[in-house]
Amino acid sequence: MRIHHATPPPPPTAVPDTVRRPRVIVALHEGFYGAASGTGFSNRAFVTALARMLPAGRLSVITPRVSEATRAHDRRWAGEVQQMLRQAAAEVITIPAVHAPPDSVRGSVQLCDLAGEAAMRIAARAGRCLLVGLDIPFLGLAPYVSPTMDLLLVPRSTTALTRPKDVSRVRWERDALRAATLRGGHIGAISSHMRGHLIATYSVSRTSMVSIPNGLIQEEMVRPSSAPSLPFKARAGFLFAMGRAVPTKGFEDLLEALRILKERGVQVPHLVLAAVTSKENERPSLYQEDLATRISAYGLDATLLTRFTPAIRAWLHNPSLRAVVVPSREEPFGRIPLEAFAAGAGPVVATTAGGLAQTVIEGETGFTATPQDPKCLAAALHRALTILPRERQRLRVAGTALVRSHHDYEASIGSLIDRIAPWALASSLTAEGRAR
Secondary structure (H helix, E strand, O other): OEEEEEEOOOOOOOOOHHHOEEEEEEEEEOOOOOOOOOHHHHHHOOOOOHHHHHHOOOOOEEEEOOOOOOOOOHHHHHHHHHHHHHHHOEEEEEEEEOOOOOOOOHHHHHHHHHHHHHHHHHHHOOOOOEEEEEEEOOOOOHHHHHOOOOEEEEEEOOOHHHHOOOOHHHHHHHHHHHHOOOOOOEEEEHHHHHHHHHHHHHOOOHHEEOHHHHOHHHHHHOOOOOOOOOOOOOOOEEEEEEEEEEEHOOHHHHHHHHHHHHHHHOOEEEEEEEEEEEOOOOOOOOOEEEEHHHHHHOOOOEEEEEEEEHHHHHHHHHEEEEEEEEOOOOOOOOOOHHHHHHHHHOOOEEEOOOOOHHHOEEEEOOEEEOOOOOHHHHHHHHHOOOOHHHHHHHHHHHHHHHHHOOOOOOHHHHHHHHHHHHHOOOHHHHEEEHOO
16 A cells, blocks of 8 residues: 655656556545544445455545544554555555535535545546545546546435535535536435435436445454443443434434333333544534433433444444434434344334435334434334344344345445446456456
């Protein structure tokens, strides 16, 4: 693995066609140095799958630099990713971090400029290229696509879903997706929900859409070698909910549902609620403070975690876990149910928001509730907590089967690359010529 920093390169020298090699270039903002959300885990899995399936030396990764002094930098995570890429003889190019937030129009434009220019330099010394932009910050890569480059954009969410009142950001995303499709680019749909959303809200043409259902890679389906200690009160049995500390995750609905059950006299296990952020501020966010206030006001038996570490996902394997709760109000896909299924955890209780409806099916793989409906969520939680052992086992078996049969992420990515860029998988120059 060669790590470069984005400094002005010397003028490219001519490279004979006989020694050029095709390249898959991946631009990602989260997932190289760490993860603060499911996006980071999905991005890492995407890159890992490519590193395995592509011939050695064909993968280039472009990512903004993240200082080791920041909370967003996870030393163990970054070391594992770099080692994986080194084994694949991949090239890593770090671009400067931008000062504007990456979820702002200005921040995304700056990131796309830096990543696009780096991609063009790679293309100048390579053969045919596939440029992949992972998630919202890199939707604006279309202006940097040369005649020898194909383009794939994979939005894992959209501003229309998370901040619909941010009109300028929604407009930028719509214009960026349109520019990509006009240049023949592909737009990846991570779920049927996202496919419909992109077509209806962003006017993405159906012919430009390609299916790349989100999922797990093999490492994510095995028990971690270590886990952080559970909060003491959780050791006798606990509910587990986790995600970014934002209203769309529906954590206040979960707390309200637990209040309803408490008032009805239902015995509920200790709740471990990881409503987290990776931001540098030491104090909890206003949203996290509101959750803490509700826990206290309702007299709930709960532990609120506010700082993120990937290690807490190991608690999905803990035998004291009674149920996994995903109370989202909006969810483009939702990895947590899949992680729970792979861990043999459960039952899973989730709303039917967005992509969750594809994986958590009432009475088959878990229990469901209407989004933003605490009474309905309370009823689903009660069903989960009173389920018979044999029924719990049936749900676990069905969930595990669903992950392995429909959400093998490496298989999904391999199928897509074989469809849109078969030349990237070819093992020889002769085969590459045929793939063209």
